[in-house]
Amino acid sequence: MTTSPEKLLAERRQRILDAYDMKVPDRVPITLNFSYMLARLGGVTKQELHDNPDKAQELLEKWALYYQPDAAFGIGTFGTHMPSVILGDRQTKWPGYGLGPDQPFQFVEGEFMKAEEYDEFIEDPSDFTLRKFVPRIYSALEGFADLPVLTSFLRGYGGLAGVAVLNKPSLRSALEALLKVADWYAQSATRTAEYARRMEALGFPVDVRVFGATTLAPFDLLADNLRGMRGVFLDMYRCPDKLLAAQEKIRRFSVEQVIQTTSATGRKLIFIPLHRGSDGFMSIEQFETFYWPQLKALMLDLIKAGLKPYPFYEGVWDQRLEYLRELPKGKTIGMFQSSNMFKVKEIVGDVMTIVGGFPVSLLEGGSHEQVREYTRKMCKALGKNGGFIMSASVALDECNPELVKVWVDATKEYGTAV
């Protein structure tokens, strides 16, 4: 007995959408975020997956068909290397580009805004971004430091002479590099659409987890991209008012950027990977002052604009779950990494759809029996009353292929009639 791909596609999409709507699906849905595991499965390097997207897609299709999850994703989740390579990005390292061919993508945090520059940033974030931040993080765009203040255009024809600066070789090459990146994204968009069509033809819904935009908690944007973790922690003591004022600016332009991006595509899910708010980084008091109010306001703004925030609560949020109850019911999807998933269900199960949390450590080093038993426990506890999608704590990168099969099959077995 075989079910047609069309029918499978419809069933799987409905299963996931039911979970998003906090309803009880016919079975607990399971999604596989293969990511670099495809390299292991295909006997190629991680670099090859990035360099040869057709190969990566072939592997994704092959292994999605083998495991038969409700949805499957490859390495696209965190973006791809070419734009970074073209621009000489100092914030990322990719397999084969700054790293060995089999090392995974890594983000390199740095201090790209000095503490003394807060006032300048708060006064005019756009100008700071264009003429300070961009030349600092992209070697190919160093010429941007020489751009005239953009408000020179306010003088109309009288301000046009400033454009002459574009004749500088450093600016010419910077503009060329940006156009190259634009070309690359145009090709990539065509390819991505074709890949999505192919996945759906095989019965795997893609639209259920294509993000309309990705944004960051205001604190994280400062910590990850501008001040670095050390810098932002010192700012909490030395210039807390400026840190808060900058966050307010960041929240406003982040919302604006997300709305602009999504209005073109109509995609509603907004991915927000959360970093420094998890247990252990800062105290509850610091969290209440510097992290949560700004993140919550950001999410409420997005919800008001008709969008659905999809935060990834990275790390452990066990001591902070009560705060998540302040979010409006059914308006967000919470993806979790290493929190106590049973506690997550208990505390926020009626507030949001819960995704993830199956420990990859079990899928790397566990036994068949352990994997089955934990799957049973999770399906029973988290699947109750619906609103749950089985997924691993992080990407499957290093998982044991055999154990992944055990996990998918066990979810199908125990995820029915929970």
Add this chain to the structure above:
Amino acid sequence: MDKKLVDAIADLREAEALKLVKEMLAGGSDPAAILEECREATVIVGERFQEGKYFLPDLVYVGEIMTQISSEVKPYLRTSGADGKKGGKVLIGTVKGDIHDIGKNIVTFMLEVNGFDVLDIGVDVPPETFVEHIKSFKPQVVGLSGLLTVAHTTMKETVAAIKEAGLRDEVKIMVGGGSVDEHIRAFAGADAYGPDAVAAVTIAKQWTGVK
């Protein structure tokens, strides 16, 4: 003895601590005594971290205060005294393939304030480098850190390399960081897993018999 400096540092009053140090140095205080007060303050900070009163921002901040005090004191120091490390020796590093260092740095800090002699060999450390340093530094404890899942595999390779070099019985190995847990401890063949820096200290104390 007046503990004003100890309190100022431990309570993270940066400006006051620096002012006190400058006054003490100008007044002819023994620079070694100032450093001893710094050490006392770090122990208090370590305790507050252990009790869940202090978190990473506080540790980072006290580190910054200490760095400034050290540079004030340095010109006054004629000889560097014995460092008086009484604990055991711990070799620590982030394993190959992973460049994350926050967790490792916190563990290093906590071990040091608890009197351990810690050699931190950095990030993205290949198994053979761990082996070389075990031979030269002769630690009782080896700490393997990693945030990414790729680190699980390289932790296993590192433990295997230590075994192959015939050094497995010489050291106890603890693992931690990111998505590491008891399953990964077993998978890698390490002796213990700790969820945080406080656990790392407890484990290292047990193994070295330090109280």
